[in-house]
Amino acid sequence: MTTEDLSILGLTLRVAAISTLLILPLGLAAAWALARWKGRGRAIVETVLSLPLVLPPTAVGLVLLELLRRSGPLGRLLDRSGLELLFTWKAVVLATAVMSFPLLVRPARGAFEEIDPRLLGLARSLGRRPATVFVRVALPLAWRGIATGIVLAFSRALGEFGATILVAGSIPGRTRTLALAIFHRTQIGQDGAAMRLVLLTVVLAFFTVWTSEILSRRRERQLRA
Amino acid sequence: MISILLRLPLAGFRLEVDVRLDAPAIAVLGPSGAGKTSLLESIAGLRRVAQGRITIDEEVVLDTAAGVRLRPERRRIGWVPQDALLFPHLDVEGNVRFGERAGGAKQSFREAVEILEIGPLLQRSPANLSGGERQRVALARALASEPRVLLLDEPLAAVDVELKSRILPYLLRIRDEARIPMLYVTHNAGEAETLAGEALLLRAGRVEAHGPTRDVIAEKMWAAIDPRARFENIVEGKLGASDGSSPAELRLPGGVGLTVPAAGESPGRAVFAVAPDDILLSAEPLTRVSARNVLAGRVLSIELSGGDAMVRAEAAGITWRALVTAAAVRDLGLAAGSPVWLAIKTQSFKRLR
Numbered sequence: 163m164t165t166e167d168l169s170i171l172g173l174t175l176r177v178a179a180i181s182t183l184l185i186l187p188l189g190l191a192a193a194w195a196l197a198r199w200k201g202r203g204r205a206i207v208e209t210v211l212s213l214p215l216v217l218p219p220t221a222v223g224l225v226l227l228e229l230l231r232r233s234g235p236l237g238r239l240l241d242r243s244g245l246e247l248l249f250t251w252k253a254v255v256l257a258t259a260v261m262s263f264p265l266l267v268r269p270a271r272g273a274f275e276e277i278d279p280r281l282l283g284l285a286r287s288l289g290r291r292p293a294t295v296f297v298r299v300a301l302p303l304a305w306r307g308i309a310t311g312i313v314l315a316f317s318r319a320l321g322e323f324g325a326t327i328l329v330a331g332s333i334p335g336r337t338r339t340l341a342l343a344i345f346h347r348t349q350i351g352q353d354g355a356a357m358r359l360v361l362l363t364v365v366l367a368f369f370t371v372w373t374s375e376i377l378s379r380r381r382e383r384q385l386r387a
Numbered sequence: 388m389i390s391i392l393l394r395l396p397l398a399g400f401r402l403e404v405d406v407r408l409d410a411p412a413i414a415v416l417g418p419s420g421a422g423k424t425s426l427l428e429s430i431a432g433l434r435r436v437a438q439g440r441i442t443i444d445e446e447v448v449l450d451t452a453a454g455v456r457l458r459p460e461r462r463r464i465g466w467v468p469q470d471a472l473l474f475p476h477l478d479v480e481g482n483v484r485f486g487e488r489a490g491g492a493k494q495s496f497r498e499a500v501e502i503l504e505i506g507p508l509l510q511r512s513p514a515n516l517s518g519g520e521r522q523r524v525a526l527a528r529a530l531a532s533e534p535r536v537l538l539l540d541e542p543l544a545a546v547d548v549e550l551k552s553r554i555l556p557y558l559l560r561i562r563d564e565a566r567i568p569m570l571y572v573t574h575n576a577g578e579a580e581t582l583a584g585e586a587l588l589l590r591a592g593r594v595e596a597h598g599p600t601r602d603v604i605a606e607k608m609w610a611a612i613d614p615r616a617r618f619e620n621i622v623e624g625k626l627g628a629s630d631g632s633s634p635a636e637l638r639l640p641g642g643v644g645l646t647v648p649a650a651g652e653s654p655g656r657a658v659f660a661v662a663p664d665d666i667l668l669s670a671e672p673l674t675r676v677s678a679r680n681v682l683a684g685r686v687l688s689i690e691l692s693g694g695d696a697m698v699r700a701e702a703a704g705i706t707w708r709a710l711v712t713a714a715a716v717r718d719l720g721l722a723a724g725s726p727v728w729l730a731i732k733t734q735s736f737k738r739l740r
Binding site for chain 2: 278280281283284285286287288289290291298299302303
């Protein structure tokens with residue numbers, strides 16, 4: 163394990179964590195809204211939100227790139243506010259956030275939908291405002307689905323490649339995450355060094371999923387006890 | 388005082404109610420699917436499409452014409468649904484405290500726990516409660532939120548529920564001690580008469596009858612409307628102490644004493660049920676008979692259905708229902724107004740709590 167390996171790991175973890183934290187409030191709000199909204203247009207919104215799941219990541223990356231380039235609609239806004247985004251670690255965060263968003267929303271929405279709406283109505287009739295009901299009833303009851311979503315989103319962020327390389331490039335020490343570094347090393351013939359990173363990702367993925375399994379089992383036991 | 392003017396589309400029909408309810412306790416009767424639950428949910432503010440005007444103690448909680456639709460959290464209504472709907476992620480104490488008001492009376496939690504006798508259950512999870520316990524916790528939770536009105540939906544299985552799971556004794560305490568007005572959905576005529584002076588009979592979304600409970604139940608042939616209806620004699624009184632082997636005395640509010648099974652460890656206020664077919668009728672005074680309770684009374688009405696006759700009779704300040712054969716009624720020459728003697732064995736009194 164070299165210091166370069168470790169710094170790549172550090173960058174990847176940091177980016178994945180920030181991206182997951184960033185989409186958490188937005189994703190939960192979207193999941194909650196979709197679960198409670200029975201009106202028309204719901205299917206379309208759901209489809210649009212799920213697009214990053216089915217599109218090639220490079221396609222999503224290109225769309226982001228077009229939006230964010232200096233002459234693009236969002237790029238102009240960014241330029242004016244003096245925020246440099248493209249080809250920085252922030253661009254990596256953005257790319258992973260967009261790609262992992264639907265993976266957080268889907269399981270969370272499913273978990274919210276399983277809550278008996280009468281239970282939420284009852285909580286309100288006990289004098290609690292909707293926001294309080296969300297925090298004290300909906301969140302704890304949907305905990306398992308939300309945890310699954312967080313794990314999926316975080317794992318996806320760890321391995322994001324296609325969208326990242328388009329908006330952030332593969333700049334050593336700045337935007338080269340694990341997935342990008344593995345690709346880069348095989349390209350320059352350092353298969354052994356790439357393999358070390360592969361092992362790192364395996365360990366990382368294993369602990370992420372394992373931790374979530376343990377947490378959700380403990381929660382299940384609590385609810386059943 | 389609750390006044391309700393309500394229109395609510397339901398599957399197959401429309402709920403249309405226009406009533407003013409005054410009694411401290413009101414029984415809501417009617418067959419399954421008549422709209423009883425929807426009525427309660429509309430009052431609680433949980434039916435968004437409800438149209439009309441509802442006031443509670445002069446406060447308008449719904450007035451669609453004026454654009455008023457008070458949010459459920461502002462209505463201060465204690466809703467207890469059929470399936471109790473406890474929060475599965477909270478223990479019993481967490482459930483009961485959920486609705487505690489920030490500026491509310493500090494003793495409301497204690498009082499709710501005491502009235503519903505759930506002290507020993509506080510640390511339990513809802514998954515480990517029996518049906519009756521769950522219902523009591525749901526009631527305590529509603530009470531602790533200091534509601535202006537309680538809306539109670541009879542538990543689904545209540546018609547055949549075990550004696551110790553019956554919720555009625557607790558409702559009587561809430562009515563008399565906590566003094567919170569309540570609407571109680573029930574299929575049990577005896578419970579309705581005991582608890583509520585006023586009753587509302589719903590059928591296919593319409594108010595079929597509204598008035599004093601005994602009139603609604605007797606005159607409108609409630610049994611014919613609600614196939615799940617259950618008639619039961621419910622007596623409430625003060626139970627004297629006994630050593631646990633000999634029978635105890637239940638003193639009725641009117642002063643008459645009844646002989647009932649041994650009190651065990653809990654004398655004091657008690658509620659008993661007697662099945663209508665456990666009461667023997669006689670057209671002459673009974674003197675030498677094994678039944679420990681013989682009451683002189685008067686027939687109020689007789690309802691015939693097939694070979695059976697439901698005889699309503701007044702005795703010891705209580706309206707009793709006795710189920711006998713139509714032939715027996717004929718042989719005894721019973722009719723409304725005629726004197727009658729009721730014989731009830733000690734063991735026919737089943738204690739509800």
